[in-house]
Amino acid sequence: MSKSIKTNYIFNLINTVSSLIFPVLTFPYASRIMLAEGIGQVNFYQSIIQYISLFTCLGIPMYAIREIAKVRDNQYECNKTTLEILLLHFSLTFLGYLLVFILCLLIPEIQVNIPLFLILSTSILFTTIGCEWFYQGIEDFKYITIRGLIVKISALFILFICVKTPQDILWYGMYCVVGVVGGNIFNFIRLKKYISFIPFKQLHPLKHLKPALRIFVLNLIISLYVNLNSVMLGFIKDTESVGLFTAATRLSQMILGVTSALGTVMLPRLTNLLSNQQKEEFNRLAQKATEFIFAISLPITVGTIVLAPELIILFCGSTYHAAITTLQLISPIIVLISLSGILGIQILYPQGKENIVIICTAIGAASNFILNLCLVPSLSQDGAAIATLVAEFLVTFSMILIGRRYIPINWKSKSFLNYCIGTAIMTFAIVPITLTSNTNSIISLIACIAIGIIIYAIYLGLTKDKLYYTFKDFLTKKRS
DSSP: OOHHHHHHHHHHHHHHHHHHHHHHHHHHHHHHHHHHHHHHHHHHHHHHHHHHHHHHHTTHHHHHHHHHHHHTTSHHHHHHHHHHHHHHHHHHHHHHHHHHHHHHHHOHHHHTTHHHHHHHHHHHHHHHHHOHHHHHHTTOHHHHHHHHHHHHHHHHHIIIIIOOSGGGHHHHHHHHHHHHHTTHHHHHHHGGGTOOOOOGGGOOGGGGHHHHHHHHHHHHHHHHHHHHHHHHHHHHSOHHHHHHHHHHHHHHHHHHHHHHHHHHHHHHHHHHHHHTTOHHHHHHHHHHHHHHHHHHHHHHHHHHHHTHHHHHHHHHOGGGTTHHHHHHHHTTHHHHHHHHHIIIIIIIGGGTOHHHHHHHHHHHHHHHHHHHHHHHHHHHHHHHHHHHHHHHHHHHHHHHHHTTTTOOOOTTOHHHHHHHHHHHHHHHHHHHHHHHSOTTOHHHHHHHHHHHHHHHHHHHHHTTOHHHHHHHHHHHHHHO
16 A cells, blocks of 8 residues: 555544544443433434435435545546535435424424424534545545544533533534534535635536435445344344344444445545556555455454453443354454455445445345344344344355456455464464453453454564565654
8 A cells, every 4th residue: 555545544544443432432421411311312313314314415425535536636627526516415405404394393202302403403414514525535534534533522522511411402412413523614614725616507416416326225225234133123022132232233343443444545546546547556456455454354353253252241241241142243244344345335336336336235135134034033133143244245245246347356365365374373372361361351351452463463474464564664654
């Protein structure tokens, strides 16, 4: 990876990790102040607004990253594309707010606290004016990360200073908006640094509607797919099973953030290479990105399986002991989702092959539904975990099979075998520690992680792996 991509990855990783840590730090305080009723009301309203936002965004964020990356070297086309997509997004946002006001008039549950619902609905507008896709398209990840950290810290002040009793629910609603999308107003103001005015008659915003709809279909399938397990568990079994499954999936999703950070960085770069007819560089970078993702996600996956008892007990508590097996069963999705993310969104999507991604995701969604029906009644949350694992395997496998003509990856590369052997050696080293240590000990958890990383790194160094020297050179340059 070039220095720019490495730097972008570090910045995006910081942004991703801070977004994961932020709710972990604040939720214990908020839940004690707002109590279950207050938290429940806010989450209920947010879930409604998220569905409205799904329709107002209409796949624009991911579509726009690709389009901006294509034309970012042409100032006029970049201006034109940005303004067209903004106009389309504003039009959809207007329709979204019509729905917001209709719901306020018709739904009794919303009329209980209309001011709170309206405050939370401002996230729709902030998402529109944020143009996060523009800054990702031009690869300004440094700005995105620094702005994100400043805004999150500012949101903490709103929470700890203004939210003191359950009656401060409007302040809590404001904190929820500011903490996630409040900084987007600065994005909009800063946009004038890059974008110049173009006469309205030269703009054609509707031409972006049809291609954005394809991404909307993909997002809709993913949204239904992600929530399917919990919904079916709740209907077929009980809320306790949902809670155990949620504990396992939240831990795996947090860990997935480490690998998914690369995807956001790679999409604009790979798209730009294709638009400039640099196919060989595209192929080279795609190979490197896939090897990197596999090198990171495989040991993380195996480490999560081995350390599942420690992770569940320390992060969730002893009452979640039944979720240990669930986490072990679902952990392989870390490597599977990491690979399908690179193959689908970073390699196939920039080539305009989003239909393949939609088909493969639909295969996963359908298989997940069928397997949940078969396994959940007898295996409960473990059945849902198995269904998810098989579904993610089918998504990744079908993507490799159906999209093989467009995926320039050499799966016979020695690097993939190296990472498997390195992971196996790491596993043999940490398993004895887990068998002799106390599962409640955070020290043993940290020791296992540290030892695993060191052994894996030593093996890669001894085999003269390219990734080892890439990181070594990067860290050396940072210190010099």
